[in-house]
Amino acid sequence: MQKHRYDVVVVGAGGAGLMAALHASKSVSTAVLSKLYPVRSHTGAAQGGIGAALGNLEEDRAEWHTFDTVKGSDYLGDQDAIEFMCQEAPATVYELEHMGLPFSRTPDGRIAQRPFGGHTNNETGRPVRRACYAADRTGHMILQTLYQQCIKQGITFFDEFQVLDLILVNGAAAGVVALELATGELHVFHAKAVIFATGGYGRLWEITSNAYAYTGDGIAIALRRGIPAEDMEFFQFHPTGIYRLGILITEGVRGEGGVLINDLGERFMERYAPTVKDLASRDVVSRAMYLEMREGRGIGGQRYLYLDVRPETVNKYAALDGRTNPDGTPYQITADDIMAKLPEIIDFCRTYLGVDPITEPIPVQPTAHYAMGGIPTNKRAEVVIDEENTVMPGFYAAGEVACVSVHGANRLGTNSLLDILVFGKQAGLNAAEFARQTLFPPLPADAADFAREQLERLRNARGREQAAEIAKEMKHIMFDLVGVFRTEEGMREALDKIRELKERYQHVQIQDRGKVFNMELLHVWELGNLLDLAEVTTISALARTESRGAHAREDYPERDDEHWLKHTLAWMREDGVKLAYKPVVITKYPPEKRVY
Ligand SMILES: Cc1cc2nc3c(=O)[nH]c(=O)nc-3n(C[C@H](O)[C@H](O)[C@H](O)COP(=O)(O)OP(=O)(O)OC[C@H]3O[C@@H](n4cnc5c(N)ncnc54)[C@H](O)[C@@H]3O)c2cc1C
Numbered sequence: 227m228q229k230h231r232y233d234v235v236v237v238g239a240g241g242a243g244l245m246a247a248l249h250a251s252k253s254v255s256t257a258v259l260s261k262l263y264p265v266r267s268h269t270g271a272a273q274g275g276i277g278a279a280l281g282n283l284e285e286d287r288a289e290w291h292t293f294d295t296v297k298g299s300d301y302l303g304d305q306d307a308i309e310f311m312c313q314e315a316p317a318t319v320y321e322l323e324h325m326g327l328p329f330s331r332t333p334d335g336r337i338a339q340r341p342f343g344g345h346t347n348n349e350t351g352r353p354v355r356r357a358c359y360a361a362d363r364t365g366h367m368i369l370q371t372l373y374q375q376c377i378k379q380g381i382t383f384f385d386e387f388q389v390l391d392l393i394l395v396n397g398a399a400a401g402v403v404a405l406e407l408a409t410g411e412l413h414v415f416h417a418k419a420v421i422f423a424t425g426g427y428g429r430l431w432e433i434t435s436n437a438y439a440y441t442g443d444g445i446a447i448a449l450r451r452g453i454p455a456e457d458m459e460f461f462q463f464h465p466t467g468i469y470r471l472g473i474l475i476t477e478g479v480r481g482e483g484g485v486l487i488n489d490l491g492e493r494f495m496e497r498y499a500p501t502v503k504d505l506a507s508r509d510v511v512s513r514a515m516y517l518e519m520r521e522g523r524g525i526g527g528q529r530y531l532y533l534d535v536r537p538e539t540v541n542k543y544a545a546l547d548g549r550t551n552p553d554g555t556p557y558q559i560t561a562d563d564i565m566a567k568l569p570e571i572i573d574f575c576r577t578y579l580g581v582d583p584i585t586e587p588i589p590v591q592p593t594a595h596y597a598m599g600g601i602p603t604n605k606r607a608e609v610v611i612d613e614e615n616t617v618m619p620g621f622y623a624a625g626e627v628a629c630v631s632v633h634g635a636n637r638l639g640t641n642s643l644l645d646i647l648v649f650g651k652q653a654g655l656n657a658a659e660f661a662r663q664t665l666f667p668p669l670p671a672d673a674a675d676f677a678r679e680q681l682e683r684l685r686n687a688r689g690r691e692q693a694a695e696i697a698k699e700m701k702h703i704m705f706d707l708v709g710v711f712r713t714e715e716g717m718r719e720a721l722d723k724i725r726e727l728k729e730r731y732q733h734v735q736i737q738d739r740g741k742v743f744n745m746e747l748l749h750v751w752e753l754g755n756l757l758d759l760a761e762v763t764t765i766s767a768l769a770r771t772e773s774r775g776a777h778a779r780e781d782y783p784e785r786d787d788e789h790w791l792k793h794t795l796a797w798m799r800e801d802g803v804k805l806a807y808k809p810v811v812i813t814k815y816p817p818e819k820r821v822y
Pocket of ligand 1 (some may be wrong): 237238239240241242243257260261262264267268269270271272273274275276277365366387388389390421424425426435436437439443444474476595596624625626627639640641642643644646700
C-alpha cells in the first residue's frame, strides 16, 4: 500500500476544492484528490450565474443581497456567514475576472448581469440584475479557469482517486484513505489538514438535475466517523427540470423573461407570487407547480407544465409587467437574443426533447437539485461537531458538501457558485494556516483497515440482491414520499422501506471481482452512502413539524419560529440516528413572515 504525505489534502476538484487548493498551495504542500477528472466535476454543469451586487446595470448593494439571502433561507441561514459571503461577493467575482474568466459583457465592457429568483431591489421589491454570467455556461467557465490556475501553480492532482475514509487521531483529522480506480489499490494520504469539497447527493431522488457522481460520499464518510450532518431535511427541488429526465433548465430562462404556463394557458405564478411572479424563490415555484398539477392543470392532465421562452410570449408578458431595459426603453427580445444568452439550453432541448424553445414551449417538472444541509462548519470553513460549535482540529469542509449555513432552508439561485468560492477560499487559507502551526499527527498502522473492510465486505457478499433494483426503489420512495411535499404518514412509510432496503443491501451481489476500474464495486459503495443519507434525511424531516423553505409539510403547513428556529444536527450511532439542535445565528434581521 502506498503512503503519501502533504500538509493539506483537498478531497474534490470542483469549484470549492480548486479554490481551496489554489489558496492553500500558496504557502504549504497541497494535493487534490478527485474521483472524477477535475473538469468533469458538477460545478461545470452550473448554468445561470454567480450572484454579486456589482451594480453594473442598476443600483444594487451587498446589504440587499444579504437580506434577500436571509429571507430566501426562510430565516434559517446563519446571518454572520451570509453577511460575510455577500460582502465578499464582488471581490470574488473580480478575482475570477482577473484570472481570465470570460464573463458575458455589457455594451460598455463591464460584466453583464441578469435577474434571478429572490434577488431584489429592497426598496422597490422588484427583481434586480445581480447574477454575473458567461452565457449559460457560467460553471463551466469557472471550473476551467480555476483548473488552469491550479495547473499553472503546479498543484499535485490525484485524478480518479476515490476517498473512502477520513483518518482521525485523537479527535483531529490526520488524512484520508483513497482507492486508485486504475489499479484498485488503497493509498493512505497522511495530512495535517483535510478539506472535504465533495459536492452534493441529489442522486437520492428519481428525478434530479445532479450528476451521477452526486452520491454524498463526503457526508456519509463523516457520519461514519461520528461527525454530525446538519439540516439534512432541507433539499431543494428546482422548478424547471426537463420532463422525466430532470436535466436542468436554468432559472436564467425566467430571468430573461420566460414564463410558466399551465394547461389552461394561464401564467399561474401571478396567483402565487403577485409581485415577483415567475421569479419567486425556487421552493415557492416548485410548490405552485405541484398544486397546479394536483388540481389537474398539468399539460393534458400530465405531471408537467410548460416553460415558455418564445419571443412572442416573453414580449407579451414583459409589456404587461412594464419591464424595461436599464435605459428605460421597453424590454423586448428576439430569437437571436435567446440564442446568444441561452445557447446550451436551446441545445439541450433540441437534443434531448426534440423541442425547439424558440418556436415551442418546454415541458418541465420540479427536479431534485441542491443540498442545503451537509457537514456543519463555521464561516472559517472549520468543521464543527456539536451544539456548541466545537471545532474539530484539522478538518475543513466547503461547497455543497458543507452546511455553513448560508442557504438555511432554501438556497437562492446563483448563491451556490458564490458559496463554493468564498468558503472554498476560506478553507484553503485556514487549513494552510493551521498546517503551518502544527506538526504531522502520528499515523496509526491500521489507518486503512476500515476502508479495506468496507470494500471486502461488499466484494465477498454472496447474496442475490441487485444494487440497481435497490437504488431504483430508494429513488422512487424518496421522490414520492420525501420530496416537494411531505407528511408524517408518508415519511414513516418511507423510513420503513429505507430500512428494509438497507437490510437488503447487506446481501447485494457483485459480479466484477477484478481490481482494475471496478466501477461496479464503487457504485455499490456509493449506494451505501445514499442509503445512509436517505435515512438521515427522512428522520430529520420527520422530526421537524413545521414548513420552512424547501421542507413543506402538508400536516404542518406553517412556519413555527417558536419551536423550530434552529438547526438540526443528526448523528449516525450504532443504535440509530440521533438528533439534537443548535440555534440559528441572527444578527440584523429578526424573522419576518415571507411575503411574495
Ligand atoms: C445542473 C446544475 C446547474 C447549476 N447551476 C447553478 C448556477 O447557475 N448558479 C449557482 O450558484 N449554482 C448552480 N448549481 C449548484 C452548484 O453548481 C453546485 O452546488 C456547486 O457547483 C458545487 O460545487 P462543489 O465544488 O461543492 O462540488 P463539485 O463541483 O460537484 O465537485 C465535487 C468534487 O468532489 C469529488 N468527489 C466526490 N466524492 C469524492 C470521493 N469520494 N473521493 C474523491 N473525490 C470525490 C468529485 O470528483 C468532484 O471533483 C447548479 C447545479 C446543477 C446540478
